[in-house]
């Protein structure tokens with residue numbers, strides 16, 4: 001971090017993690033930190049960092065080795081996302097959105113579908129995206145209106161999707177559509193749609209508050225003829241696939257939030273050590289000390305919940321963890337880490353005062369980036385609903 005006088009202030013690293021996370025941290029510090037401000041300013045997708053992640057095999061972390069992936073467990077995946085997000089939240093989405101897009105294929109794909117798509121996804125030859133949200137179906141994911149009508153060996157898809165991460169960047173989209181318009185949630189099906197198929201187009205690119213280097217776009221489907229072989233699992237299985245996918249990916253959003261919070265805390269600590277007012281560093285004032293102590297406590301609490309959730313979810317079969325516990329821990333990790341990120345980044349801006357509000361310092365970017373983690377992959381109000389249902393629902 002560079003201070004007002006142009007001096008470099010060492011940002012302390014206050015914890016030790018595994019080897020691969022340490023490697024990613026090194027890459028993040030050397031290659032991503034110097035790019036983060038520019039990515040935010042220009043709003044350009046960081047193609048150079050996508051290439052870097054391809055070289056580092058970070059684009060198919062959860063894909064099993066038999067399909068050409070790294071076969072990493074969920075904790076490793078979360079550690080990687082955390083380290084990248086600590087440097088740049090937009091860039092961490094390259095990894096997290098890939099995971100979100102590939103997960104329905106991993107969970108609901110046939111052997112043939114997995115062999116066809118996963119190796120290319122794991123190599124980064126295919127970038128993927130998750131097409132669930134629609135203008136009238138955000139929290140109420142079951143309310144989607146995109147239709148899929150069977151005609152011989154094809155399904156004909158019509159509808160609009162919005163707020164799709166990687167929209168316009170992705171090669172492969174998993175699109176959720178209604179095959180049984182009167183069958184409620186049981187009428188939702190999931191399809192693999194390749195970008196060049198006639199009738200498929202990318203609409204408006206969103207201009208967002210944060211995560212500016214990540215593409216978020218509208219998708220338009222007009223009489224898109226998808227081979228029936230691209231249906232995941234079976235007709236009507238789509239809602240379950242979507243929910244199970246989110247169970248597996250929400251911890252990644254928790255990891256992103258944790259990384260943002262850690263990055264902001266690191267900046268605030270470094271600034272408190274350097275910045276002088278009333279003849280002494282501001283870190284010597286109790287008002288600042290107490291804020292930093294609370295921020296650190298919250299970050300560590302979020303980390304413990306996230307790591308526990310990731311270990312539990314990643315080993316759920318071996319440990320005999322009930323599916324509702326997987327759902328609950330996934331939602332709790334995302335909820336707590338993202339609320340933590342919002343609070344800690346806001347406090348970091350406060351500690352940096354006027355400078356914190358300026359784009360010259362990274363904390364205002366981190367505060368803007370933190371906000372989305374409370375919203376996407378299910379708002380935190382929805383996470384609370386999900387947690388409550390797992391506790392007292394039938």
Ligand code: CAA
Pocket residue numbers: 100130132133138139140141142163164165185239240243244246247327375376377378379382385386389
């Ligand atoms: N795993 C498996 N099945 C599940 C499940 C899970 N985690 N959660 C629910 N289901 C099943 C239920 O068992 C139930 O099945 P039965 O009917 O057979 O009993 C069925 O799904 C319906 O469940 P609910 O009654 O709980 O459904 P609901 O409509 O009341 O509420 C919801 C569901 C939890 C609110 C859900 O709609 C939801 O998660 N909404 C948020 C959507 C979301 O996260 N969107 C994010 C989009 S992706 C994104 O943001 C990334 C990006 O690119 C920007």
